[in-house]
Amino acid sequence: MVAPASADSALGTRIRELSRAHVFTSWSAQQEIDPVPIAGGKGAWFWDHDGRRFLDLTSQLVNVNLGYQHPRLTAAVQEAAGRITTVAPSFAEQSRAEAAAAVAGLAPEGLDKVFFTNGGAEANENAVRMARLHTGRSKVLASYRSYHGATAGAIALTGEPRRWGSEPSVPGVVHFWGPYLYRSEFWATTPEEESERALTHLRHTLAAEGPQHVAAIILEPVVGSNGILVPPPGYLEGVRALCDEHGILLILDEVMSGFGRTGAWFAAEHWGVRPDLISFAKGVNSGYVPLGGVVISAEVAATFDHTPYPGGLTYSGHALATASAVAAIGIMQDEGTIEHAAALGEQTLGPQLRALAERHEVVGDVRGLGVFWALELVADRTTREPLPADRMKAVQQACVARGVWPLVMGNRVHVVPPCVITHEEAAQAVALLDEALAEAGR
Template sequence: MPIPQSAEGRKAYELDRAHVFHSWSAQASLDPFVFAKGDGSYLIDADGKRYLDFSSQLVFTNIGHQHPRLVEAIKKQAETLCTLAPAHAVASRGEAAKLITDRLPDSLNKVMFTNGGADAVEHAIRMARLYTGRYKVISQFRGYHGATQQAMNISGDNRRWPNDYGAGATCRFFGPFLYRSVYHARSEEEECERALEALENLIAFEGPEAFAAIILETIPGTAGFMPPPEGFLPGVRELCDKYGIVMILDEVMVGFGRTGSWFALDQFDVTPDLVTFAKGVNSGYVPMGGIGLSDDIAHFFDERAYPGGLTYSGHPLAAAAAAETLKIMADEKIVENAAHLGNDVFGPALAELQDKHPSIGEVRGRGAFWALDLVTDRETKEPLSPYGTVNEKMKQVLSVCTANGLLVFNNMHRIHITPPLNLSDEDARKGLAILDNALSVADEFYVGAK
């Protein structure tokens, strides 16, 4: 990216490059944008250029940037009580917990707050182990649960490799994904049946009485936005009940309206034992995550102390932001707008782009949560960028987006469309037009039959 022309922008850039160590990045080659302001679905850089944010940053600004009601709620809480130890009670924390549990299944009525999604996963697994007296955990390939040690160990993508020392007693299986099936399935029904069979075989051969938990993203996020086939999650629930395993659904990315319902699990007729969340709970304005606990697991700790906690659990500023976010979403029908975007705008428009651009192998998603699987050959499904990489071809596609003022979420050979849930139809179509232009670059690398 060009170094900002404004004095303030140059100073911010120079301070960043001199002193900030960035995650997931080779430091020497990093060339970050310098953003100065936010405005709804837009970010404004240090030189005043506006970018339509189709990434919601890391998929968390669910109600957009600088929502005035949310900014005011944080100010109001800051004026009365900025911080408080988690052992005490404060109104914003209790209100946030009530509003969250009101949206969860009826049997989940307690919340433990964390600082983010990864530590929510860490504590959910710890709870499951204490509750069952078992240790092993099942997760799936093409899944991601965070960058702390345990959360990284149970993740199922390439980011785990440099950090995984075989710890965590994790066993992985391939969840259903018909487009890139490992089960040679010809239909969603076959894919579902074979994935569940593989899961039960894994349980049988690793020892049914060893497993404390299975953790799955309700809809896998960074790994590719693959909605599971009908029957898969209820089938997992049946296996958990059969073998006494705690079912954890990771809703860190898909929770709070992202897929067109309050939680993605609402679309799959399933009730887990634990639900992890973060990101959209308060649009990322103040860091927060948490775990929704079933009554059975919550009651397990009625007479015994839970051996864990966090200094900032239920931080008053984060809790006030969460409570106000959920009120805003209800008042402004933001979840309903996410469903509308998926059904009436993104779904049809992305299907049209797939017909137009041979480089789109598959379009997947719901609500404001979509992935374009880019390929060089539709028949072989060869990805535009090899697994675990973002190659120069993919970078050229992405550079067209940013040059024309569109920020997208990218992982390997995929473009992810994850805008704020209150995005207007007009801005949705504006972003799609820019994306259409960028996909013409991807088509230049296509070698298959057209």
């Protein structure tokens, strides 16, 4: 366990007061929140200014894959700042070139070019723009259970309720239902049925929209914010086949699932699916400096060999951000982070989280890969009625009181710690979650 720096409650109070007075917080009713001022962190732990420390099951926003304050990663940012701080996209620059080569080297064969952005939403915006220009088509299909970002185009792609406040939005997006066996839209009873029926639904949606008008289908290979939904066997392969049949591009949003989160560099590796475009961000550099991007297939990239790409960002491939990506990828390779994340899922998180379902009636479903897991909590296992908000809050408070910080999304607890959490720390976190579920159950 990491000891926090000396507590300074007065500083914590000042930060809280300044934040409440001047910081406009995303996705929040401003007068109904009271954010905890964070003083520091190390590895899988963070602490506040009162000296309280927490084992982090959130990775902040599922992005601190290498944990807090990795010395080699922070040193890389410092070294880059000493060399040069910013270079316009029209110039070539060392860390930008090395980061692009490193990311492309991890992608499936034939995806060799990288367009850098400042985050995941911009990555998805540009992936869709590329798909539309490459195909000459306008429509894009996206799942209802998805989140692709909050910029104008990305929130239009998003299927879940966070898009409602931005509607009417960018035209041309059509939503469909993806697989989710626990709450199947297709009356399926097995993973195989769910996969087959979800693909039939997608085929029917394509037919209704006219596949000749569809530029791309965008998917999170493992759905993140909407439930850590691991696709059933054959689903991603079936979507790839549908795209190939109709000349549609497949965009995989790996913003959350990429760079170790599922125990692979990219989640699509689990199913051997090659997309045409990959959007990424978050784990590529553990969020130490804002960075995202699109990995582009040779076929799509060739569209812009002699025709200018009509898009760009002042900070595309920012020198400090790309330097941190080069360092982060090197760290993951040298320290076996991907293999460690896979082992955590197989040996510790998976078995121990599933054991919670045997001890607590409130746990309706457990699912995940690597360090990407969700417990779906229900008031009744037979009806699968979601656990109400007041009881979810009780679970969250019980966790915090025990020194573990959960990521609560709707009626789910997402267990998404840094990929560097140890097996012992992961077991400790699950044990504390076990206690919190027991207390909230009472």
